[in-house]
Amino acid sequence: MSTIVAVMVAIPACLAGTNKESLGDGVGGTNSVKRRGLRDRSLKRNLTGGVYNLDSEEAGKTTANFLLTPLRSPLTIARYGMASGSARRGGARLANLLHGYVNSSSSSSATSASWSQTGIAAGELAPFGARMASNQIVRNRMKSVKSIQKITKAMKMVAASKLRGVQGKTEDSRGLWQPFTALLGDAPGADAKKKIILTISSDKGLCGGINSTSVKFSKALMRLTAASGSDNQASYVVIGEKGKAQLQRDSRKHIKMFVTETQKLPINFSLASALADEIMKTVEFDAIHLVYNKFQSVVSFLPTVATILSPETLAAGSEVGKLGDLDSYEFEGAETKAAVLQNLSEFQFASVLYNAMLENSCSEMGARMSAMDNSAKNASDMLEKLTLSYNRSRQAQITTELIEIISGAAALEASS
Amino acid sequence: MSAPQGAQAVAQVAKGAAPYWRNAGMTYLAYVNACSAHVRNCLKEPFKSQSASREQIHYKFTEWDNGVPSKPVLRSSNPEE
Numbered sequence: 252m253s254t255i256v257a258v259m260v261a262i263p264a265c266l267a268g269t270n271k272e273s274l275g276d277g278v279g280g281t282n283s284v285k286r287r288g289l290r291d292r293s294l295k296r297n298l299t300g301g302v303y304n305l306d307s308e309e310a311g312k313t314t315a316n317f318l319l320t321p322l323r324s325p326l327t328i329a330r331y332g333m334a335s336g337s338a339r340r341g342g343a344r345l346a347n348l349l350h351g352y353v354n355s356s357s358s359s360s361a362t363s364a365s366w367s368q369t370g371i372a373a374g375e376l377a378p379f380g381a382r383m384a385s386n387q388i389v390r391n392r393m394k395s396v397k398s399i400q401k402i403t404k405a406m407k408m409v410a411a412s413k414l415r416g417v418q419g420k421t422e423d424s425r426g427l428w429q430p431f432t433a434l435l436g437d438a439p440g441a442d443a444k445k446k447i448i449l450t451i452s453s454d455k456g457l458c459g460g461i462n463s464t465s466v467k468f469s470k471a472l473m474r475l476t477a478a479s480g481s482d483n484q485a486s487y488v489v490i491g492e493k494g495k496a497q498l499q500r501d502s503r504k505h506i507k508m509f510v511t512e513t514q515k516l517p518i519n520f521s522l523a524s525a526l527a528d529e530i531m532k533t534v535e536f537d538a539i540h541l542v543y544n545k546f547q548s549v550v551s552f553l554p555t556v557a558t559i560l561s562p563e564t565l566a567a568g569s570e571v572g573k574l575g576d577l578d579s580y581e582f583e584g585a586e587t588k589a590a591v592l593q594n595l596s597e598f599q600f601a602s603v604l605y606n607a608m609l610e611n612s613c614s615e616m617g618a619r620m621s622a623m624d625n626s627a628k629n630a631s632d633m634l635e636k637l638t639l640s641y642n643r644s645r646q647a648q649i650t651t652e653l654i655e656i657i658s659g660a661a662a663l664e665a666s667s
Numbered sequence: 668m669s670a671p672q673g674a675q676a677v678a679q680v681a682k683g684a685a686p687y688w689r690n691a692g693m694t695y696l697a698y699v700n701a702c703s704a705h706v707r708n709c710l711k712e713p714f715k716s717q718s719a720s721r722e723q724i725h726y727k728f729t730e731w732d733n734g735v736p737s738k739p740v741l742r743s744s745n746p747e748e
Contacts, residue, residue, distance in 0.1 A: 503734040509728065509729045509736065510729075512726055516720075516724065516725045519720070519723070520700075521721060522724040524699065525724050525726070525742065526726065528697060533730060593695070597696050598699070
């Protein structure tokens with residue numbers, strides 16, 4: 252007996268396929284003999300199918316012989332029913348466990364208790380005796396995980412190809428602001444009364460934490476300004492939907508301007524200068540802090556603050572440092588030092604903004620790539636686990652049913 | 668015309684020239700972009716159409732006042748889309 256069971260556990264999946272439902276139906280203890288006969292036929296069908304698929308013929312034939320013996324006494328029928336009942340309950344417990352795993356619902360002890368009372372286990376969607384239901388749930392879940400995985404993979408590919416396009420542009424644009432920094436230096440701690448914190452974020456999500464980092468840095472700058480003196484004030488200018496969504500929660504009073512849809516067309520210098528003009532026209536400032544994610548590699552981004560001073564601030568500070576050398580030059584025409592500095596400041600703003608927007612969109616693509624890569628990996632892990640549990644429960648079901656059959660047959664044998 | 672007079676004339680023209688666009692309300696950036704648009708217009712094909720995309724802009728901006736957004740304004744090279 253035990254050897255047969257061992258062989259049966261290893262039966263390939265084909266046996267499980269077709270006749271499971273007919274096996275499951277009508278196995279209650281109160282079955283009429285007529286139904287019993289019907290059931291016996293379906294058993295035979297099932298088993299013959301099994302024998303053909305079985306390699307170890309001897310074991311298969313033995314089982315078949317057991318089953319082909321007809322039912323004899325009412326006592327046997329009763330025993331048969333008891334045996335199958337207990338076996339089914341075993342299967343139900345497995346199903347409950349699986350169900351708890353899938354929906355992360357709780358307390359299998361409670362469900363099994365109610366199972367014995369009501370006939371339908373709590374949390375079980377299927378009626379009494381239908382054993383495939385929980386497997387169906389897992390299969391649906393597997394299907395949805397698979398399709399999500401497909402989507403994330405596609406998103407990763409799209410981000411990768413976009414990144415390639417924008418990365419070259421970004422690297423080229425670095426040449427625009429580097430001379431400015433060489434000439435003017437970067438003055439993040441510049442003494443300015445009115446500050447703009449220009450937060451650059453993305454319009455779309457699913458790109459890791461890059462938007463949160465810009466927002467976090469912007470808020471820190473805001474606090475820093477507030478702490479530096481009571482007459483100092485800062486306001487936000489936000490580029491990108493996601494940064495706005497985070498900032499408007501607790502600092503909407505400080506938002507002065509919000510720009511979106513900047514990435515609908517490829518980012519170019521015309522766009523950056525139009526935006527810079529718009530900002531300079533709308534908001535008064537002494538200094539602008541641009542907060543963005545500088546692109547380092549596909550997996551690393553540096554949250555960066557670039558500072559641009561207004562022409563007046565620039566002129567006030569120009570006596571010291573390299574700008575002081577401007578005095579030793581002669582200006583063409585009527586260009587005064589102030590006019591030159593104004594032009595310079597405007598151009599610097601546009602260049603730095605251009606670079607910052609490109610860097611940020613580059614970082615966005617990189618972050619999206621790695622985020623989507625991770626989620627595709629997670630999906631395949633999940634799929635693996637689900638497949639394992641699915642197969643395991645299916646096998647358990649098969650085993651249960653085989654035990655049912657065999658014990659029934661053994662009971663017949665014993666009574667004959 | 669003597670040399671100093673000529674220099675003076677040049678200086679006067681230059682004096683007038685520099686702030687023209689500024690007087691007209693243009694910022695340096697608007698001036699730069701207008702100039703570069705003209706340069707792009709002088710290009711021959713296929714470079715002309717290649718560089719045309721560099722003038723295309725599209726963005727939407729909203730002014731906020733004391734936590735209340737005003738109506739968004741769309742600035743686009745092809746607003747009909």
